[in-house]
Amino acid sequence: MLVKVCGMRDEAALAEVAALAPDFLGFIFAPASPRYMAAALAAEKVQGLPASIWKVGVFVNATTETILEAARRFGLAAVQLHGQEPPAQCEELGEAGLLVMKAFSVGNAVNVARLLPYVPFCDFFLFDTKGAAPGGNGTVFDWSLLAGYNLPVPYFLAGGLALEHAAELAALRLPGLVGVDLNSGFETAPGVKDAGRLAQMLQALRVNRE
């Protein structure tokens, strides 16, 4: 199970969390989010992270130009598109050399017809719980809605994941599932990650990886 830790914005926690060696670290570039990082973290701090960790910029309906500028400035290798970005934008960003993760909100069903046009242009999908905000709502959706998933794009599970889900996630077998995204369930305040809880979660998930 790959692990992405998202919503990094405070410098002390960044070093502690990076030391846990998650596969991906996410930085929120959506100004309305309490985890908006651009004013809080210097670009050099992000650029200085170990090369083994994929640095992901999370954007909500940003232009390709804005995304590419942030990618250059912060040394991002991947983008998570968490709004209504069209397939053509995924294609552009992939052609620019970024790994592309497209997020979709899940309510009572997974709408496969909506996903199909994105298949050729995305490295990963990410399924998050539908809520009032574009992301970071802290609520879990019914993962069994993905039991019939049969598209060739692997995906991350997101939405309210917390330590209490560790055992269930470590044992979870769903078609296409390759990773989990840890965000508000591992914070002491919005944007302030709890490295201790993250360490416990990573240990639980990694036991099953080996």
Ligand SMILES: O=C(O)c1ccccc1N[C@@H]1O[C@H](COP(=O)(O)O)[C@@H](O)[C@H]1O
């Ligand atoms: O976390 C945010 O504030 C955020 C804002 C805008 C877009 C995405 C955001 N976070 C992403 O939301 C999901 C679920 O988070 P949570 O576990 O429910 O807190 C996750 O993929 C984050 O990357």
